[in-house]
Amino acid sequence: MRVVPAAPRRIHDFVPIRKLHFFLSNVLFFAYNQGFVCRCQAKRQLVEGSMLSLAWQIRDYLNRKGLIISEGIHMARDKITIVGAGRVGATAAHIAATKHLGDIVMLDIVEGLAEGKALDIAEAGPIELYDSAVSGTCDWTKTEDSNIVIITSGLPRKPGMSRDDLLAKNVRIVKDVSQKIARYSPNSIVIVVCNPLDAMVYTAAKVTDFARNKVMGMAGALDSARFSYFLASELGVSVEDIKCVLMGGHGDDMVPLPRFTSVSGIPVTELLDEGKIAELIERTRKGGIEIVNLLGYSAYYAPAAGAVKMAEAILRDKKTVVSCCAYCDSEYDAGGHFVGVPVVLGKNGVEKIVELDLNESEKAQFEKSLAHVKQLALKVDKLL
């Protein structure tokens, strides 16, 4: 019997390409539509997850059948590298997978750690209905051409330590990691998580030499979440209704701004007295150490959620307004430093710094915090 090699079949031999494109677009449209009408976050994710998963299965089925999908259908996934597969890194990988943000590569220097955690996360996929490829490695070549790199590789603090105590050791780690990012993913956007946060963002920006809008740090998202949670608990309202802004460095001198904080549009200053607000601000400032004292190591669920929120805003070009550590020059008279400010995050990274009209007291608090950030940057310069 003569075996005739099958001629490559093209999808439009079977389904007109426009119809397929239309069908897949509809599946995706339906997924998002259904997702958005679910008020409950968990339901929303489940519906989005199932529909997106269906779309991917159709694509994979067509690929397996040898049907060549036209390049016109763009279904390539984003690539997210998470450096450090410790508590924050692995938790971020899991959250990113549940949100279908893209394919995830976790990298760690400890042999087997990233691979093991990645496998565990991938194995939760069939239960949680995500099919992102999640892999772990010690090999930087596997991170090549990432769209986003989240740096969580760094020592965390222990009881009795301040974030600044981590400076010398973490500068060394972030310097090394940033050199690799510049080499393997020169077009990526970098979100730094390790502490002391503002100094580590400065280190990554200096070493990668990436455009300033493409290097940023996660702290404001976490600090705002903590402040929102404390306010919601105090008021007995949903955390979804709280909108707040925080500025300054990620430390005890961060600047929560009650004047710009609202509960579904109602200024929080109308709902709580000054003393109570001051108490919650103090708890927010000490939010990190509160967890360190309870656990013996630092927080990771909320920090990981904060980092993924930023990655999502960028990958989905959401134009999310969020506080993060970003490069400010004339903005807030920061004079070329990375410090926490409200920004708009979209596909180009930090697309805009939102400039608030601070009053004298807020300005003074911000300047104090900025002075501390500047001091740390000088120390980084000596260590690099």
Ligand SMILES: NC(=O)c1ccc[n+]([C@@H]2O[C@H](COP(=O)([O-])OP(=O)(O)OC[C@H]3O[C@@H](n4cnc5c(N)ncnc54)[C@H](O)[C@@H]3O)[C@@H](O)[C@H]2O)c1
């Ligand atoms: N920005 C924030 O709000 C925030 C919040 C929590 C924690 N953090 C910081 O995040 C960092 C990570 O915290 P964690 O609890 O996940 O720590 P962890 O010790 O659990 O994880 C750190 C991981 O980084 C890895 N690592 C170290 N050097 C590396 C290198 N050169 N390349 C690749 N991997 C390397 C380690 O092996 C470890 O697995 C700490 O610096 C911590 O202070 C920041």
